[in-house]
Amino acid sequence: QVQLQESGPGLVKPSETLSLTCSVSGDSISGYYWSWIRQPPGKGLEWIGYIYYLGSTNYNPSLKSRVTMSVDTSNNQFSLKLSSVTAADTAVYYCARYDSRKQLDYWGQGTLVTVSS
Amino acid sequence: DIQLTQSPSFLSASVGDRVTITCRASQVLNTYLAWYQQKPGKAPKLLIYGASTLQSGVPSRFSGSGSGTEITLTISSLQPEDFATYYCQQLNRYHLTFGGGTKVEIK
Numbered sequence: 001q002v003q004l005q006e007s008g009p010g011l012v013k014p015s016e017t018l019s020l021t022c023s024v025s026g027d028s029i030s031g032y033y034w035s036w037i038r039q040p041p042g043k044g045l046e047w048i049g050y051i052y053y054l055g056s057t058n059y060n061p062s063l064k065s066r067v068t069m070s071v072d073t074s075n076n077q078f079s080l081k082l083s084s085v086t087a088a089d090t091a092v093y094y095c096a097r098y099d100s101r102k103q104l105d106y107w108g109q110g111t112l113v114t115v116s117s
Numbered sequence: 118d119i120q121l122t123q124s125p126s127f128l129s130a131s132v133g134d135r136v137t138i139t140c141r142a143s144q145v146l147n148t149y150l151a152w153y154q155q156k157p158g159k160a161p162k163l164l165i166y167g168a169s170t171l172q173s174g175v176p177s178r179f180s181g182s183g184s185g186t187e188i189t190l191t192i193s194s195l196q197p198e199d200f201a202t203y204y205c206q207q208l209n210r211y212h213l214t215f216g217g218g219t220k221v222e223i224k
Binding site: 035037047050058098100101104109 | 159214
């Protein structure tokens with residue numbers, strides 16, 4: 001059973017960079033795409049982007065200028081960096097596995113990141 | 118990018134009711150589609166992919182159908198554990214998009 005776990009600071013100051021890591025267990029990170037999705041409190045889901053295990057990426061155009069994703073196959077992890085954050089970036093951030101047939105089939109439990117001074 | 122509009126955005130129903138949620142797209146949809154269920158404080162859970170294929174372990178009262186610019190999620194007999202928010206999602210030109218969600222509450 002594939003399991004994903006997000007980790008990172010729960011509080012980030014405005015204008016700083018949000019950094020999260022997703023640790024994957026139960027299967028190798030190789031061979032798949034890995035995605036980040038966020039959900040502001042009380043609102044719907046927003047796709048941030050995904051990264052292939054070899055490192056190629058695709059980002060949501062609305063966030064592209066501020067997003068960087070990376071993958072660490074040796075540690076079975078992938079990461080998200082979102083720069084120049086504002087209060088609008090406050091959300092629960094989820095990592096998930098993207099399968100071209102099944103779409104987002106495994107999800108982490110999510111981690112709340114609050115942007116506040 | 119394709120826009121997905123779910124209707125209704127809120128639905129009040131009773132246990133045993135048949136429930137249908139619609140997801141309309143701004144362009145013709147491909148087969149890279151899915152429906153998710155999300156309960157409060159939990160991550161979304163994949164229910165259906167490819168518009169109509171049930172994910173392993175999902176009860177058969179859930180079904181998906183549709184093509185073109187409209188897909189639907191049907192719950193044939195609503196159970197207490199089905200009260201949740203449901204999202205459609207699609208992949209187009211390498212970008213994923215979610216619908217705005219449909220909250221199903223107890224009448």
